[in-house]
Amino acid sequence: MFPSVSRSCWKCGRDTNPEKELFFCKCGIVQTVAPSVTYFDLLREDISFDLDTKTLGVVFRETQKHLHPDMFSSKSKEEQRLAEEQSSLLNKAYQTLLKPLSRAIYMLNLHDLTIDEKDTISDPEFLMDIMSFNEQIDEASSASDITNIEETIGVAIHKCIKEISQAFKDCNIEEAKRSTIKLRYFTTIQERILDIRRRELG
Amino acid sequence: MAMLSRGARELCKRIPRLESSLAASSAGYHKNVIDHYENPRNVGSLDKDDKNVGTGLVGAPACGDVMKLQIKLDDDGKIIDAKFKTFGCGSAIASSSLATEWVKGKTMDEAMTIKNTEIAKELSLPPVKLHCSMLAEDAIKAALQDYKIKQGNEPPGSKEEKKASRN
Numbered sequence: 001m002f003p004s005v006s007r008s009c010w011k012c013g014r015d016t017n018p019e020k021e022l023f024f025c026k027c028g029i030v031q032t033v034a035p036s037v038t039y040f041d042l043l044r045e046d047i048s049f050d051l052d053t054k055t056l057g058v059v060f061r062e063t064q065k066h067l068h069p070d071m072f073s074s075k076s077k078e079e080q081r082l083a084e085e086q087s088s089l090l091n092k093a094y095q096t097l098l099k100p101l102s103r104a105i106y107m108l109n110l111h112d113l114t115i116d117e118k119d120t121i122s123d124p125e126f127l128m129d130i131m132s133f134n135e136q137i138d139e140a141s142s143a144s145d146i147t148n149i150e151e152t153i154g155v156a157i158h159k160c161i162k163e164i165s166q167a168f169k170d171c172n173i174e175e176a177k178r179s180t181i182k183l184r185y186f187t188t189i190q191e192r193i194l195d196i197r198r199r200e201l202g
Numbered sequence: 203m204a205m206l207s208r209g210a211r212e213l214c215k216r217i218p219r220l221e222s223s224l225a226a227s228s229a230g231y232h233k234n235v236i237d238h239y240e241n242p243r244n245v246g247s248l249d250k251d252d253k254n255v256g257t258g259l260v261g262a263p264a265c266g267d268v269m270k271l272q273i274k275l276d277d278d279g280k281i282i283d284a285k286f287k288t289f290g291c292g293s294a295i296a297s298s299s300l301a302t303e304w305v306k307g308k309t310m311d312e313a314m315t316i317k318n319t320e321i322a323k324e325l326s327l328p329p330v331k332l333h334c335s336m337l338a339e340d341a342i343k344a345a346l347q348d349y350k351i352k353q354g355n356e357p358p359g360s361k362e363e364k365k366a367s368r369n
Contacts, residue, residue, distance in 0.1 A: 117333035120340070121261040128259060130268045134289040181263040188266030192289075 007034055010078075023067065023086050030067070030082045039093035039106060049107060049168040049176075053098055060094040100161050101187050104180040111173045115181060130185050137192060143200075150193050157186045231292060232326035238296035243303050246285040248272040256349025258341040262333060267294045271341035273305055273313070275349060281305050281313060286341075293331040297321050297338035310346055 006015045009025035010032065016025045018034040022042065025031055040047045043059050065071075067087040072080045096102045105115060121127065133149060140146050160183040167176035248255045250272065258271045267290025274283040284302035288295045300321055305313045318339035322332055 116264050117262070117336070119263040121263050124259055127261050127268055130261070131259065131270055131287065131289070134268065135287070184263060184266045185261070185268070188289075 007031065023063065030079050030086065032082060033086060033089055038110065039096055042090055042093040043097060045097070047107070047110065049103060049165050051097065056094065056097060060090065063090060100164070101180070101183050104164050104176065104183060107168060108173065108177055108180060113173060113177055115177065115184065119181070121181060126182065130189070133189050137189070137196070146193060146196065153186055153190050153193070157183065157190065160186060235292055235296040235325045235327070238299040238325070239292045242295055242299040244285050244299065245287065247287060248274050248283065248285050253352055256345040256352065258344030258348060260337055260340045260344055262290070262294070262337050264333070265290065267291065267337065269294060269298050269337050269341050271298055271301060271338070271345050273345045273349065275310070279309055281308050291334065293325070293327055293334035294337060296325050297335045298341060300324060301338040301342055305342060310349070313342055313346060316342055
């Protein structure tokens with residue numbers, strides 16, 4: 001999973017092992033971002049859709065501690081800059097891998113697949129369902145109506161996640177993409193419900 | 203109406219987010235877009251089981267938008283009514299709203315010639331939002347197609363003659 005490309009420490013000059021010295025050289029100096037490193041590498045995870053977000057959080061916070069600006073207040077400008085660069089990339093990696101939708105899209109990207117404007121969806125039944133969920137939200141007259149829809153969407157999202165997981169396990173990337181598109185739609189509805197709830201609270 | 207106002211409120215909430223996503227376009231939304239989503243024309247539904255109604259349902263996977271556009275034709279083959287429902291960004295709503303305005307009064311062949319570039323031009327959509335106008339064009343085509351299929355399945359009669367005269 002790790003690129004074999006080595007990277008020499010900009011300070012002491014020795015070759016660093018990107019796997020063991022992802023962020024720091026053994027000499028203790030913060031490194032440049034390792035070449036062709038994936039978000040999974042940064043968080044010490046195997047490339048897999050099924051990951052434990054708790055472990056992900058632990059590794060993330062532990063690593064960020066070492067890259068925190070407080071640790072670099074007495075260091076050189078160059079080290080401060082590199083720590084910032086590494087830290088910001090790690091944030092991005094964590095946010096991407098944390099949520100199933102962005103994790104799935106990122107994994108599709110690793111397989112050179114994207115979901116973009118040129119993609120169309122020709123599943124009338126599915127679109128009908130999406131339209132109908134949105135209409136139900138429009139017509140909902142009580143909080144319990146919304147809760148019912150939210151539960152249904154929750155179940156649908158869970159199903160999509162299972163499908164995506166299976167598709168990646170089977171290396172069926174096209175199928176993973178189809179399920180990811182569905183997850184995108186259900187997530188959009190979920191966000192809409194959250195938006196409504198927030199407004200009702202505010 | 204309660205439904206509409208909720209939709210409108212939600213849209214307003216979304217505007218700042220949308221604008222920030224249009225990084226390059228500092229001007230934000232064009233007034234024509236704003237006009238169409240503040241006062242969307244022809245929001246609603248027609249009876250999809252009506253033989254004279256064609257329904258187009260399309261989606262944009264990249265953003266999770268869904269658009270329904272319906273047309274109703276009279277016996278002379280003229281579009282006499284059009285309705286839409288779009289759940290998506292302001293540009294998608296404006297594009298479908300404009301599309302319903304444009305198809306009204308047109309024949310099927312005329313409606314078929316509506317191009318997404320014309321919709322985009324009228325609304326001054328920025329390049330990142332061009333796909334919203336494409337979605338509207340697809341929705342018109344899908345509605346026309348649905349109508350044709352329905353009419354084709356009609357038992358022999360007056361409708362059949364009309365179809366024959368077109369071929």
